[in-house]
Amino acid sequence: DAGVIQSPRHEVTEMGQEVTLRCKPISGHDYLFWYRQTMMRGLELLIYFNNNVPIDDSGMPEDRFSAKMPNASFSTLKIQPSEPRDSAVYFCASSLDRMNTEAFFGQGTRLTVV
Amino acid sequence: AQSVTQLGSHVSVSEGALVLLRCNYSSSVPPYLFWYVQYPNQGLQLLLKYTSAATLVKGINGFEAEFKKSETSFHLTKPSAHMSDAAEYFCAVIPNFGNEKLTFGTGTRLTIIP
Numbered sequence: 384d385a386g387v388i389q390s391p392r393h394e395v396t397e398m399g400q401e402v403t404l405r406c407k408p409i410s411g412h413d414y415l416f417w418y419r420q421t422m423m424r425g426l427e428l429l430i431y432f433n434n435n436v437p438i439d440d441s442g443m444p445e446d447r448f449s450a451k452m453p454n455a456s457f458s459t460l461k462i463q464p465s466e467p468r469d470s471a472v473y474f475c476a477s478s479l480d481r482m483n484t485e486a487f488f489g490q491g492t493r494l495t496v497v
Numbered sequence: 498a499q500s501v502t503q504l505g506s507h508v509s510v511s512e513g514a515l516v517l518l519r520c521n522y523s524s525s526v527p528p529y530l531f532w533y534v535q536y537p538n539q540g541l542q543l544l545l546k547y548t549s550a551a552t553l554v555k556g557i558n559g560f561e562a563e564f565k566k567s568e569t570s571f572h573l574t575k576p577s578a579h580m581s582d583a584a585e586y587f588c589a590v591i592p593n594f595g596n597e598k599l600t601f602g603t604g605t606r607l608t609i610i611p
Binding site: 387414416418425426428431433438439474476485486487488489490491 | 531538539540541542543546587597598599600601602603604
């Protein structure tokens with residue numbers, strides 16, 4: 384397996400624009416996590432899914448953020464409208480099941496909002 | 498809520514010296530505990546995990562950690578530091594029942610002095 388694949392690796396956008404980050408988890412993994420990493424706040428869990436269903440979205444900062452998982456092999460994190468304070472590295476991770484809880488991370492998307 | 502506290506945002510050790518990175522958890526019930534490593538411009542990679550089995554856990558690259566319930570600690574150690582160990586290290590926690598929310602500490606940046 385190629386691991387967790389995120390796209391794009393880098394994204395630069397203007398304030399107010401819509402941004403969509405994409406993630407393909409490892410095949411067969413039941414859990415998918417979205418994290419945001421910044422110098423100030425470290426790694427924050429935004430939302431996670433189990434079998435494509437959102438379980439906990441309490442970390443989503445505000446209504447401008449939304450995440451979907453239409454099928455087991457694809458998830459998106461959307462920011463609309465984007466703001467400069469959204470600049471961060473966004474990571475997607477997947478794990479097999481609740482007992483085998485190692486999370487495999489993608490290489491991240493570095494988002495810059497100017 | 499379950500959480501972990503990492504003491505020391507930056508640690509420097511000489512090559513060949515002992516590495517000790519500290520992590521304390523807050524929980525009345527022993528959770529699942531993890532150490533992850535992040536190299537520059539990469540995602541996180543699992544070093545080792547504690548899931549209620551042996552209290553001394555061995556991981557990759559010569560790292561190990563000991564779960565101490567009396568001290569609510571899960572410190573990461575390596576007997577002899579190597580230049581390639583320079584990275585950021587994150588302690589993380591999942592409650593052993595209830596939910597699968599993987600929550601990270603603030604991280605410790607390890608620098609190896611030649």
